[in-house]
Amino acid sequence: MFTGIRAITDSNKKEVLELKIAEQQQGFIEPVSHCLADAEKDTRYIPLALYENGEIIGFSMYGKFDEQIWLDRYLIDERFQGKGLGRYFFRALLEDLLELYPNQPVYLSVFEQNKVAIQLYQKFGFSFTEEVDENGEKIMIYPNGGL
Numbered sequence: 001m002f003t004g005i006r007a008i009t010d011s012n013k014k015e016v017l018e019l020k021i022a023e024q025q026q027g028f029i030e031p032v033s034h035c036l037a038d039a040e041k042d043t044r045y046i047p048l049a050l051y052e053n054g055e056i057i058g059f060s061m062y063g064k065f066d067e068q069i070w071l072d073r074y075l076i077d078e079r080f081q082g083k084g085l086g087r088y089f090f091r092a093l094l095e096d097l098l099e100l101y102p103n104q105p106v107y108l109s110v111f112e113q114n115k116v117a118i119q120l121y122q123k124f125g126f127s128f129t130e131e132v133d134e135n136g137e138k139i140m141i142y143p144n145g146g147l
Helices: 013-017 032-041 085-100 115-123
Strands: 004-007 045-052 055-065 068-076 106-110 127-132 138-142
Touching: 004 085, 013 032, 013 045, 013 055, 032 045, 032 055, 045 068, 045 085, 055 085, 068 085, 085 106, 085 115, 106 115
Parallel strands: 068 106
Antiparallel strands: 004 045, 045 055, 055 068, 106 138, 127 138
16 A cells, blocks of 8 residues: 655545544644645645555645745644654655755744654754744754755
């Protein structure tokens, strides 16, 4: 079965919209419907479906804004959390971004209370900047020195 990352199309959009995060993650990321609406309004966003064994298990979205690469949204459906898939797909997404945008740092933002996500990002080499985004999220950077 297929495991990997695919574009979101009419054929998989309904399944992507059914993804849910765990209750304790509510407020840390927008619903997928909101993310897809953002991507429709701003074509700099690239929304992606994450597949494990042919089944959609997660969602991500990245974009290039003012010469900065942002891994803007990332989630694994609550049914598939705790199985190592978050680490697996985060590595795959980061590797793809580093290949697409060589020698460019990758940014993301995270709420300070989202300790699980922060640990994941730090394991892959992201570190905090001194900046905070317009939503009060702390900005992290991957300097793009290799995995």
